[in-house]
Amino acid sequence: MIKPIGDRIIIEPIEQEEKTAGGILLPGTAKEKPQEGKVVAVGIGAFRDGQRVAPEVQVGDRVLFNKFAGTELKVDGTDVLLMHESDVLAILS
Amino acid sequence: MIKPIGDRIIIEPIEQEEKTAGGILLPGTAKEKPQEGKVVAVGIGAFRDGQRVAPEVQVGDRVLFNKFAGTELKVDGTDVLLMHESDVLAILS
Amino acid sequence: MIKPIGDRIIIEPIEQEEKTAGGILLPGTAKEKPQEGKVVAVGIGAFRDGQRVAPEVQVGDRVLFNKFAGTELKVDGTDVLLMHESDVLAILS
Amino acid sequence: MIKPIGDRIIIEPIEQEEKTAGGILLPGTAKEKPQEGKVVAVGIGAFRDGQRVAPEVQVGDRVLFNKFAGTELKVDGTDVLLMHESDVLAILS
Amino acid sequence: MIKPIGDRIIIEPIEQEEKTAGGILLPGTAKEKPQEGKVVAVGIGAFRDGQRVAPEVQVGDRVLFNKFAGTELKVDGTDVLLMHESDVLAILS
Amino acid sequence: MIKPIGDRIIIEPIEQEEKTAGGILLPGTAKEKPQEGKVVAVGIGAFRDGQRVAPEVQVGDRVLFNKFAGTELKVDGTDVLLMHESDVLAILS
């Protein structure tokens, strides 16, 4: 098991189909085309202004995140990315 | 459905007529001519000074925003921009 | 109608007579000679240190502001500038 | 009348005699030789840490200020400088 | 005995097997491949927003940390790294 | 009389003998060799985190300060330096 520290989270990237589950199409041309993935682990959140700020995303959420975000890891054979929550743009449902 | 994180919002850009609904004319010459669009989704707002600051703009508002702001997405066939609320200049009514 | 967001305001620049209404003469030579104008709209103010700080300037004030401040707009045929309140130097009366 | 915004103040520079009223001699050689002047207007002060911080200088004070500080204006025929209070070094008495 | 100051911690790096104890495989190609190690000492934590923030990691935790983090030391013949807690990415269990 | 503003202070530099009064020898070779001097005036202190922080040094203290700190002035024929208190390293006694 792997528990991200602070405001970090772990995302399992989802191969880029033409259209995402949420009907989101990521324009192919854009250099910094956001990526889609599933949240597999979250930290306890950042410490800011004297308090822990719980992360907005939760395990299981499908999210859009910045293209070059995070550090590559392989957990139990699965490729994942460890990144700061600030690299997540939106939650898809 | 797509829910922006934190202080991000989603805007559907409106093609630039000579004069906007609010009678605003965006001088053609200016390199950074602000763009007009409609707010289609807002996040819960930024966490600042120990509290969530709700966004000033709301879904349905016509707004002016910075020219090169945001990340391009296509949601259900519609081109939209995902950006930080700080890229919005004014609300048109 | 156009409502600036946050700490932004809208100013209608006043053509530069030799001497302004308040008897202020803006030395022609200075490269960054401040400009004079009238405030036509104000936002709700900046969010700072956990509170909204209402703008010091009000609609109708004649003000001096930094030369290259703001974004050009045309509202109902009138050329105006949308800028942050921090670009305003003084109120003339 | 001209009222500076926030932490700005207006100073009427005093021509540099060898020795100032307060017996202060500003060494001629120093490139950034501070200047002397009289305060003619003050703003309501900066907004910091959730409160207005009243300016330390008052109208009528003779002060030393940084050489290249401020924006030149002419008010009722008098050359003055509009600057941030942080450009003032000391009060002479 | 060595006690790190503030938010610093001391980690004993663990030689990089193909797969870590927690089943984490650190992709060989990635230039900034995170490293694995065991926490051997922690400080009292950073002073932030008026309070001491205790470190999230504890002595004995297996962690992933940034590749080039920390200062090399040898304590009782063991190679260790002294670093800021912010260089730790996750706790493995 | 000259009263420094905010966190500024005024120091009368003391010519550099081999050994200072406090038995401090300032190694000649060091490019940024700290200087010794006597505090002749202090301001009311910096405004920080919502309060005035009184200066640590007082008039009459012999101090060590950073080599190139401050602005040169001559007060009643005496060469002095006006600087921020943060340029003072230590108090000698």
Added chain:
Amino acid sequence: MIKPIGDRIIIEPIEQEEKTAGGILLPGTAKEKPQEGKVVAVGIGAFRDGQRVAPEVQVGDRVLFNKFAGTELKVDGTDVLLMHESDVLAILS
């Protein structure tokens, strides 16, 4: 006597034996090899978030500090370094 200001402290560097008292060996090769020394004076601590934060180190502590930290002084014939407490890495015992 010499009293450091604010968060500064004074350290008497200890010549680098192969192994320090605390059994710490500082790998010779590392360019920024941390140094060992003894704390001989401490200030009242930094002013942060509205309060004085007492230094973690005390007079008499053996510490590791950053290689190029501090300003050289000679006090009563002894070579010492005056530095900010943030340059201290750990306390040895």
